Amino acid sequence: MSIADNLKKVSERIQKATEHAARPVGSVRLLAVSKTRTPDELRAAIAAGQTAFGENYLQEGLDKIAALSDTPNLEWHFIGPIQSNKTRAIAEHFQWVHSVDRLRVAQRLNDQRPADIQPLSVCIQVNVDAEATKSGVAPEQVAELAGALLEMPRLHLRGLMAIPDPNLAPAELRRRFAGLAAQLEALRERWPSVGPNCLDTLSMGMSGDLEDAIAEGATLVRVGTALFGSRQ
Ligand SMILES: *Cc1c(COP(=O)(O)O)cnc(C)c1O
Numbered sequence: 443m444s445i446a447d448n449l450k451k452v453s454e455r456i457q458k459a460t461e462h463a464a465r466p467v468g469s470v471r472l473l474a475v476s477k478t479r480t481p482d483e484l485r486a487a488i489a490a491g492q493t494a495f496g497e498n499y500l501q502e503g504l505d506k507i508a509a510l511s512d513t514p515n516l517e518w519h520f521i522g523p524i525q526s527n528k529t530r531a532i533a534e535h536f537q538w539v540h541s542v543d544r545l546r547v548a549q550r551l552n553d554q555r556p557a558d559i560q561p562l563s564v565c566i567q568v569n570v571d572a573e574a575t576k577s578g579v580a581p582e583q584v585a586e587l588a589g590a591l592l593e594m595p596r597l598h599l600r601g602l603m604a605i606p607d608p609n610l611a612p613a614e615l616r617r618r619f620a621g622l623a624a625q626l627e628a629l630r631e632r633w634p635s636v637g638p639n640c641l642d643t644l645s646m647g648m649s650g651d652l653e654d655a656i657a658e659g660a661t662l663v664r665v666g667t668a669l670f671g672s673r674q
Pocket residue numbers: 475477498521522605648649650664665666667668
């Protein structure tokens with residue numbers, strides 16, 4: 443199967459799941475997770491119509507952004523853990539960050555986002571499994587962090603992101619997705635008059651569980667393996 447074939451299949455899965463959930467066509471975006479993939483593999487996806495790519499590791503992402511700088515209108519999303527000494531390059535080169543999980547990182551991204559480009563779109567990563575070892579803010583701390591981010595002029599708080607434990611039984615996984623959706627809804631109720639491009643995104647669902655995520659309201663699914671094949 444080619445990357446183009448895979449992209450078609452994944453797009454069909456997304457469309458079916460969207461219809462099944464009685465949600466509007468086009469309400470779920472596909473983020474192609476391109477960690478470990480070569481620029482040529484990305485070019486194959488681009489040729490098939492994909493424009494948004496997610497990278498986990500800063501240097502690898504920067505290398506690919508440079509390698510593909512001849513291609514207009516690509517959108518780069520940083521989705522990996524963030525060290526605070528790496529925020530400047532993220533703020534300068536990416537359009538989105540899905541993995542904001544502490545105030546200090548948000549402040550640095552806000553301060554370092556160049557003034558001549560649009561605000562950085564960010565999601566708060568939520569630890570929905572309550573495991574101390576995983577990244578993400580605890581659910582009970584989401585509202586406080588969200589309130590702070592909404593005050594930052596160089597950030598657009600788009601919404602919430604989670605990576606539930608992939609070993610969970612389907613029903614449990616589904617509950618995690620529903621929980622994240624409820625959290626976003628609570629933020630929207632608390633801040634009903636945020637501008638456009640704020641609190642409009644639920645980043646959840648990957649290759650193996652995108653249907654469940656869409657059923658629970660995902661607006662953006664992050665898919666690697668199903669597009670590019672399995673990683674080493
Ligand atoms: C790798 C990764 C994905 C993609 O996972 P697949 O199972 O390959 O689709 C999605 N989100 C994050 C944060 C990742 O690190």
